[in-house]
Each structure stands twice: as C-alpha cells, then as structure tokens.
Amino acid sequence: MFKIHQIPALETNFALILECTTTGEVALIDAPDAPPILNACKELGLTPSKIFVTHHHWDHVDGIAPLREHFDLTIYGPKAEAEQIGQLDIEVEPGTTLEFGNGHLNVIATPGHTFGHIAYFLVEQPTLFAGDALFSLGCGRMFDGPPDQMWAGLKRLRELPDATQLYCGHEYTLSNGAFAQTIGPTNKALLARIEQAQTQIDNGRPTLPTTLGNEKLTNPFLRADQIGIAQALGLDGSNPVATFAALRKAKDQF
Template identity: 45%
Template sequence: MPLEIVTLPCLSDNYAFLIHAPGSGLTALVDAPESTAIEAELDRRGWSLDQIWLTHHHWDHVDGVEALRSRFGATVVGAAADAHRLPKLDLEVREGTVFSLSREDVQVIDVPGHTVGHIAYYLPQSHAVFTADSLMALGCGRLFEGSPEQMWASLNKLAALPEDTIVYSGHEYTQANGRFAETIEPENAALKKRIADISETRAAGRPTVPSELALEKATNPFLRAKEPEIQANLGMTGKAPVDVFAEIRARKD
C-alpha cells in the first residue's frame, strides 16, 4: 500500500510532514517545529509516532523533538555531522545512508548551504523528497552557514532526481518567493501561471507545499541560473552558473 503523506502547518509558517505506512501502521515525522500541532494531528488520526527525521539543527525544525520522544519513544534520525547540535540521535546518517520505513527505502542526501549539515530524505518508491530549507517552493534557503558553491551543488543534486518527484519543503514562503522570481525572469509564462495559481491556493487557505520538481525546474530562479534569459536579465551573460546563482541569492537577501 502506498505511503500516506500529510502536510502539517506548524508555528507561523513552518511545515512538518507525517508519513504513514498503512500496511504496517508505522509513522514517521519530518522535522518537529513544535509538539502541540503534531500530537493533535497524530491523535486525530489515531497514529503513533515511530521515527523523527531531522533535516537540520535550526530551532524551528527541532523544538518539538523531546516532547514527542518522551510521549511516543520515537527513534530520532539526523546528520552525523551535526550530531553535536541536534537533539540526541538514535540513528546518525550521512550521504548514501539508506534506512527504511516499513518496506520503503529512505535515502539520505547531503544538501549543505542553508546550514553545513543540512540533509534531505528521498523516497524513490513514493517519488518524494523532503528538502526543508534547501530546495524550497520557488526558492532556496538563505546561506546562513554554507557557501554559494555548496548550495548550488546541493540544488543541482536535487534537480537531478526524476522530474515527477514531489518536493516537500519546510516553509510557506511561496507567495513572496513568486514575487521575487518575477523580478528575475519576468517573461517566464510558466512562472506567471504559477504565481496566479499560488494566489488562488493561498486565498483558499491551502498550502502551496508540496510542489513537483518539474515545476520547480521550470519556474524557480535558483534552479535556473544557467538559463540565457536570466543571465541576460542580470547582465551576466556567459558567466558561470554558480556566480549567477550567487547574484540571485544576494538579490533575494
């Protein structure tokens, strides 16, 4: 049976994700911005919590861990490189680590840039990747610790996944990201349509996360630094894509 994935709003603009395997009854959580909303959703659905997968150390992704661990006894998974500043890990993972939820493989991808220890979780069978603050809907995370070179490499690694992969990112920033994207590539028809769709979605009170990777590649300026139109708009025709990416990230900042 396919996994059930629930997008769960937390705090003011964060998302956590519950991943439930109906066959086994096992449930995982990607990031724990808070415990209250997560516990309420688990209770509403009658699910327990077996695993917590952490993407990075920032407080708004880990603050609920201890309360959830205390109640459910969940196994906490996170990057070995960041074990010193994450909640206590039961399973330390790194690039290439594969573990499982029920009968489905979970692949760990290193995606430094936002932080140097940021990781993503890829479930090839479910065509899903949990990217938190690396690749985001119409954006990417600020470079609080990493370099433009690191983030550009991370984004290209994620962009190489199959185009039907669904991207589950960590925040509801999509409307603001769309306004910025239009300043970088104002003639992109796919972007214009996406911005209109986002406005409709938000007006209805629905999340804009997740999104399809193919749509990100067609509209997200942080993935499109190689595009001649963007390079021309920035006055950077022929420049190295990583330098174009750095300029786009600096303008967003």
C-alpha cells in the same frame, strides 16, 4: 503505499507525518513544534516511531524533546550537525539509504542553508522532503554556504524525476514568487504557478506539495546555469556558481 500529512506549525513551518499504509509505520520529517503534531497524530490515530531531521535550526528540532514524552521515538539526523542537534539516536550521512515501512529514503547532501543540511527522497513513491534547502520558487537563505556547495546540492535535487512530489519546511511560495517574477517576468509557467499559489492561499490551502518538474520550469535557483537567469542579473552566464551567489544575494536584499 505512503500517505503524507502536512501540518501547519509555528508561523510558516510545516510538520510532515509520513505514514506507510502497508506496514503501519509512521515517521515525522522534522519536529518544529509539538502541540500541532500531537493534535494531528491524535486526530489521525497515528503513533510515530521515527523522526528524520533535515538540519539543526530550532524551528525544525524544538518539538523533539516534548514529543519524546508521548512517543517512543528514534531520532535520525545529519551526522555533521549531531552536536548542534544534540538529540540524535542515529547519525546519518549523505548517500545512506534508510528503511521506512516497505520503502526506502535516500539521504541527499544539500549544504548551504546549514553546513550539514540533508534532504530525504522516498524512492518507491517519488517524494522529496527538502527541509529548508529548496522551497517552491525559492531556496533557503545561505547561512553557512559556500555558494558552490549549495548550488551543487540543488543540482542533486534537480536530477530527481520531474514527477517527484516536493514538500518543504515553510510556506514561502508567494513571497518567493514575487522575487522570481523580477528575474523571469515573461516566464509563463512561473506566472501560472504564482496565480495557482494565490488561489490556494485564498482558499485556505497550502501551496505544497508541488512537483519538481514544475520547479525546474519556474524556480530561478534551480536554473542558475541558464543564460537568461545570468542576464537578468547583469552577468554573462559563464560561471553558474557566481550566478547562483548573485541570485541568492539579490533575494536577500529583495
């Protein structure tokens, strides 16, 4: 049994505390900022021993060094970005399975936002920690690309079970939803998700987690190989990579 504690950090980030209630082991998914994590750990009575890093951007790693002043931590992260992160104890590659508590985390290649971005999938309690590769109703900005690799990574995530709980690195659901609605203005599942997200925000709650099954119905970036998405962009749908690239460019300019 696992508990996931979602901690707001910085302006839009989430820090995630992963707790195995069977063994008592505790880990963090990324470390955007130390103070909110330290406060949460104190309130919850938890002592993390690991950090699983998704990518090298500062708002996911800047909390590592100050947290090491308080906890004995082993830092895991993408081997491809070890030099950029600079604080990894264990460099991991896609396809690796990592033990955590009485469960396992599969490491999935999700490049594009950054060249070595990885996501973690908790096998025994299907949960995806997507970092900035996938957001609710959106995906990460394609800083490093190329689009074919980013699209391939999103397809890997799309293959996970519909019941998978999705946790992301940022609270972007409403802004992503505004764009997604321009692509699928009659998508009933999308409109319902936007309404749900607005209610959650209005009530002071995060819009995450959501389910991957819901994302498959509502997130245009997971559906770049569907003809309706291509047609909304003035394309014929014959090349999903071109559709994805056009979709990401349109979001950048939205």
